Amino acid sequence: MTVHGRYTGVLADSPAFDDPFNALPGVDRDAAFVRTNIPVWAASADLAAPASGVAIGARIWLARGDLVTNLAFTSGDTAGVTYTHWWHALYDPDGKLLAQTADQAAAGWAADTTKRLALAKPVPIKSAGWYIAATMSAAATVQTLTGAAPLASTATVHIGSKAAGFTFGAGLGAAAPAATGAQTTAAKVPLVVVS
Template sequence: MTLLGTFRGNPRNDLGYLNTVGRPDPDVVFHRANLPRVGLDDVAALTSGVMTSVPIYLADGDTISNLTFISAGTAAGTPTNAFVALYSGAGALLAQSADQLTAAWAADTAKTIALASSVKISRSGIYYAAISVTASTVPTLVGTVGAKPVLTGEGNLAQTSGSSLTGTAPATIATPAFKRTVPLVLAT
């Protein structure tokens, strides 16, 4: 047995596919992502007035000012409210955006939304990036499909919480429910 357990390969080679998640070059724009940029598709990740949140790993020293979600084949139809928010690993609200109100969101469009205040990460770990859109037709998002947790302690790759939400994020992620569709989010 070695430091790597029974694994005998080169970890850099074995984990190379994950490079699509991180920055290709440290001198390029900083960002963190919850999914690699491969194998993504058009997913129905949103329900009007319900918050969808996904875990995202953030490192000590990161400063997060914006969250970006990408619409897929369906645009938002008659939006009335929308927000993004960043939550701690325990589900406590750290920052949210202003209410986006009736701002249009076309199909196949990245939407970068600023948080009301930047969040300086003081402890590396899992945080939650959240989005809620209230509209007659919510946009589909670029993302993937994830399996329900089966092991003790395993978390959801996406979850929903709240109902009848408008432009204000809840103070906590209360009673999260498993969601099969997992949207891609970029934190910058």
């Protein structure tokens, strides 16, 4: 027992301060870095797919000192069909590309399947903030995604707030754009797991 109770590490590093950003039951947050943008229990919707070649982004809180190496999204009840390109990417809070996974090209993505992909390079987080995790599929049929479908889809739920989920780009291919550019607010927030 310490003056901080049962936690024996540096108090400022306690995973207790990460809630609700690590809402994954069974994950030992002292042993593995992992964050989610929404609690896994809130991912109760099968989100309509964006158009082919359009990226969908979700804001996720990352803390200074985090090291992001992987992004994971989970498909919903509809599998993708005839892919030409698909990838995940991490953007900074201003929408500038930090890293992308390899283009998965024609590889399939079945229904109800999590695709955890490694970024081309690990991204050290130098300042805390609301980063953007995105995924894009160019396919004859784009897979749906598991996530939350909030009724309040606008970015103005509070003065200065930004949309939790949005789409960007058009006709995207093998490479993620260097910046998100214009973000179209969407009433859908895909579940993303960062590790």
